[in-house]
Amino acid sequence: MAVVFDKRQHANTEKKILNAALVGNPNCGKTTLFNALTGLHQKVANYPGVTVERKSGKLIDTAGTVYRLMDLPGLYSLTSRSLDEKIAADIILGKSEHEPALDVIIVAADATNLGRGLYLCSQVIETGLPTILVLNMMDVAHKEGIKIDIDLLVETLNIPVIPAVAKNDIGIAELRDALVQLAKKEIKPGRPLIPIHETTANDVLTPLARSINENNSESDKPQEQLAIQARYAAIDKIVNLIISYPASTKSSLNDKIDRFLTHRFLGPVIMFVVLSAIFQTVYSWSELPMIWIENMITGLGELVRQNMAVGMLRDLLVDGVIAGVGAVLVFLPQIMLLFLFVSVLEDSGYLSRVAFILDRAMARIGLSGQSVIPLLSSFACAIPGIMAARTIHNTRDRLITILVAPFMSCSARLPVYTLMIGAFIPPIWFGGIFYLPAFTLLCLYMLGVVISIFSAMILGKFVVKGQISNFIMELPPYRIPVWRFIFLRVYEAGRTFVKNAGKIILSITVILWFLATYPRDEKHPNSHRIDQSYAGQIGHFIEPVIKPLGFDWKIGVGLVTSFAAREVMVSTLGTLYNIQDADGTSIGLRQAMQQDINPETGKPVFTPLTAISLMVFFVLACQCVSTLAIIRRETNTWRWPVALFFYMLILAYSGSFIVFQLGTLLGFT
Amino acid sequence: MTLDDLNPGDEAVICGYANEIEDEIRLLEMGLIVGSRIKFIKNAPFGDPIQIRLRGYDLSLRRNLARRILLSEPVSTS
Numbered sequence: 175m176a177v178v179f180d181k182r183q184h185a186n187t188e189k190k191i192l193n194a195a196l197v198g199n200p201n202c203g204k205t206t207l208f209n210a211l212t213g214l215h216q217k218v219a220n221y222p223g224v225t226v227e228r229k230s231g232k233l234i235d236t237a238g239t240v241y242r243l244m245d246l247p248g249l250y251s252l253t254s255r256s257l258d259e260k261i262a263a264d265i266i267l268g269k270s271e272h273e274p275a276l277d278v279i280i281v282a283a284d285a286t287n288l289g290r291g292l293y294l295c296s297q298v299i300e301t302g303l304p305t306i307l308v309l310n311m312m313d314v315a316h317k318e319g320i321k322i323d324i325d326l327l328v329e330t331l332n333i334p335v336i337p338a339v340a341k342n343d344i345g346i347a348e349l350r351d352a353l354v355q356l357a358k359k360e361i362k363p364g365r366p367l368i369p370i371h372e373t374t375a376n377d378v379l380t381p382l383a384r385s386i387n388e389n390n391s392e393s394d395k396p397q398e399q400l401a402i403q404a405r406y407a408a409i410d411k412i413v414n415l416i417i418s419y420p421a422s423t424k425s426s427l428n429d430k431i432d433r434f435l436t437h438r439f440l441g442p443v444i445m446f447v448v449l450s451a452i453f454q455t456v457y458s459w460s461e462l463p464m465i466w467i468e469n470m471i472t473g474l475g476e477l478v479r480q481n482m483a484v485g486m487l488r489d490l491l492v493d494g495v496i497a498g499v500g501a502v503l504v505f506l507p508q509i510m511l512l513f514l515f516v517s518v519l520e521d522s523g524y525l526s527r528v529a530f531i532l533d534r535a536m537a538r539i540g541l542s543g544q545s546v547i548p549l550l551s552s553f554a555c556a557i558p559g560i561m562a563a564r565t566i567h568n569t570r571d572r573l574i575t576i577l578v579a580p581f582m583s584c585s586a587r588l589p590v591y592t593l594m595i596g597a598f599i600p601p602i603w604f605g606g607i608f609y610l611p612a613f614t615l616l617c618l619y620m621l622g623v624v625i626s627i628f629s630a631m632i633l634g635k636f637v638v639k640g641q642i643s644n645f646i647m648e649l650p651p652y653r654i655p656v657w658r659f660i661f662l663r664v665y666e667a668g669r670t671f672v673k674n675a676g677k678i679i680l681s682i683t684v685i686l687w688f689l690a691t692y693p694r695d696e697k698h699p700n701s702h703r704i705d706q707s708y709a710g711q712i713g714h715f716i717e718p719v720i721k722p723l724g725f726d727w728k729i730g731v732g733l734v735t736s737f738a739a740r741e742v743m744v745s746t747l748g749t750l751y752n753i754q755d756a757d758g759t760s761i762g763l764r765q766a767m768q769q770d771i772n773p774e775t776g777k778p779v780f781t782p783l784t785a786i787s788l789m790v791f792f793v794l795a796c797q798c799v800s801t802l803a804i805i806r807r808e809t810n811t812w813r814w815p816v817a818l819f820f821y822m823l824i825l826a827y828s829g830s831f832i833v834f835q836l837g838t839l840l841g842f843t
Numbered sequence: 844m845t846l847d848d849l850n851p852g853d854e855a856v857i858c859g860y861a862n863e864i865e866d867e868i869r870l871l872e873m874g875l876i877v878g879s880r881i882k883f884i885k886n887a888p889f890g891d892p893i894q895i896r897l898r899g900y901d902l903s904l905r906r907n908l909a910r911r912i913l914l915s916e917p918v919s920t921s
């Protein structure tokens with residue numbers, strides 16, 4: 175080991191860049207530490223398995239040494255096996271090809287669960303790399319009355335040990351100092367805890383276990399199991415020396431909360447109420463701010479129209495950019511509200527309880543509670559949801575979860591739902607507690623869930639082969655959400671949404687404006703001109719295919735463009751209606767849609783039935799290139815994303831077809 | 844006796860694993876070794892999985908797995 179270290183010392187004097195990795199058990203606060211050290215804002219939340227890929231950041235000390243710090247997925251042991259754990263283990267063990275050799279490893283351990291943290295730490299020490307141990311969550315340990323003899327721990331392990339409260343930036347300065355010491359080569363590799371090879375099986379097994387083992391013949395027990403036992407036994411001995419627990423353990427606040435939230439009857443009821451309340455609230459709380467933004471945007475359009483010279487540029491700005499991008503920006507409050515609720519759920523620890531409650535139901539459809547968090551995350555966006563499936567141990571479950579995640583209604587569908595519901599679903603209350611528009615929204619979410627259940631069952635029975643899953647999951651303690659982090663995540667979600675509106679949506683809108691404005695035949699009155707434009711021609715070309723779903727050509731154009739990103743549907747309608755109504759005064763998109771008359775039939779283009787048919791299409795279709803790309807990456811083949819795309823398209827078409835035809839038959843027009 | 848036989852509030856000590864258990868390594872690495880003291884906290888609302896406490900943290904696992912974790916007689920019962 176010493177030789178390795180010397181070589182590194184030599185290299186360091188030249189490059190002055192040190193590679194460090196942060197490892198530790200899941201949910202012990204690694205990412206919180208990482209963010210505090212680097213100033214970055216990677217996702218932090220209160221459940222095991224938040225970080226599922228390697229993230230890196232930099233910090234520089236006063237001497238100018240650059241530390242390249244990697245935040246890794248959590249793991250219990252270097253021999254762990256699920257994909258996210260393997261990513262971390264491979265980097266630590268130097269098996270990862272693209273990663274530079276590490277100079278130091280920072281092990282984070284939860285001070286309230288030191289034994290398990292030391293288990294991993296002792297393995298890391300044995301790699302021979304200089305190691306720093308951070309004892310995080312010292313605030314919780316303190317509150318619980320746990321006393322840790324840090325000096326004795328330092329002496330035993332022969333590495334720096336730093337007590338910390340990462341979320342309050344306590345211990346961060348000391349950790350930086352330890353890194354500086356490392357750069358000065360003051361940290362040597364730690365002392366291996368146990369000479370594993372010397373422990374024999376008999377030392378670690380209790381007489382009872384030995385007797386069981388004797389029945390099953392001693393040699394059956396593979397060496398690996400015995401080695402784990404031996405390591406834990408050695409660690410438990412140390413832990414007993416350095417930690418003193420409080421005498422009495424009273425029933426904690428945690429258990430009191432769980433008495434309600436995972437109660438036999440109340441638990442599922444509360445879960446249902448919480449989740450449906452979120453969707454209702456996302457709808458109703460955002461109504462007012464949306465109207466403000468909408469008024470601001472129409473006002474801005476009017477202002478530009480009145481103050482600019484008549485011409486192409488003015489039309490492009492007013493009808494293209496402001497109407498199109500503006501139509502999407504209106505939904506900013508909703509996106510932010512949705513992320514606010516999701517973040518609070520994630521950071522409170524409740525999500526893991528939802529997984530705990532739902533495991534039984536998931537077992538019925540051939541999955542496990544481990545799929546719950548990836549699927550719930552997909553309500554915000556399928557991409558992180560699909561990535562989160564890396565934490566699922568069972569490969570069969572993981573694949574099925576990835577393939578059904580796109581059915582969860584993501585935030586990009588929300589603008590389309592809200593636009594349609596706001597314009598065509600009457601705002602009435604029924605049954606005392608249900609607000610029809612919000613209830614409609616809830617039904618759309620439920621439709622996605624039902625279809626995903628159905629698809630998971632089909633996939634599990636006939637398509638994806640493999641072992642039936644198991645379920646082993648840590649339940650984190652409840653924590654009061656850290657508002658600073660929640661605020662940051664909501665802000666980040668809003669920023670991404672606006673940035674996308676500025677990039678993807680703006681460019682598509684500009685292209686669309688040209689297609690919808692030219693060729694410009696001055697013979698026709700304004701409102702007919704758009705029919706003759708390129709966009710109109712394309713729309714009319716596909717109209718026969720979508721007519722049975724109740725869609726006219728403008729929706730058809732929207733359907734085509736929305737395959738770039740779902741919310742482009744809204745900007746497309748915004749642009750098309752603004753060009754069509756160019757000579758009228760600016761009115762909101764909702765009103766324009768409500769007033770639109772089909773020139774052939776003389777009937778409104780949109781009815782509540784068309785709106786529902788369109789929303790059903792959006793629930794079921796996979797109109798998201800990024801989702802398909804991420805599925806390709808995670809499954810390593812094009813077969814799954816291509817199959818999924820067509821499966822979802824067929825479902826969407828049939829779903830809308832049934833809704834519209836059945837609705838028409840029953841007289842809902 | 845197995846982990847599956849405990850009632851909420853019971854505590855017992857692990858004395859081994861049944862032979863044909865799949866996730867033994869994983870459970871061992873999470874600290875469920877021979878000699879570990881385990882407290883049975885509760886059943887999930889639909890009866891499965893169960894919630895147990897050991898080493899100061901809570902873990903949930905399914906009954907079919909709990910049935911393969913062998914225990915010595917309960918240390919304390921409620």
Ligand SMILES: Nc1nc2c(ncn2[C@@H]2O[C@H](COP(=O)(O)OP(=O)(O)OP(=O)(O)O)[C@@H](O)[C@H]2O)c(=O)[nH]1
Nearest residue numbers: 200201202203204205206219223224225248339340
């Ligand atoms: N009380 C307390 N909570 C903390 C502390 N550090 C982090 N947390 C909280 O612990 C939870 C987990 O933090 P993360 O940083 O996401 O943990 P992680 O180790 O990166 O988790 P994974 O990526 O899932 O492995 C979050 O809710 C944090 O707010 C601390 O020092 N004290």
Ligand SMILES: [Mg+2]
Nearest residue numbers: 204205224225
């Ligand atoms: Mg993390």
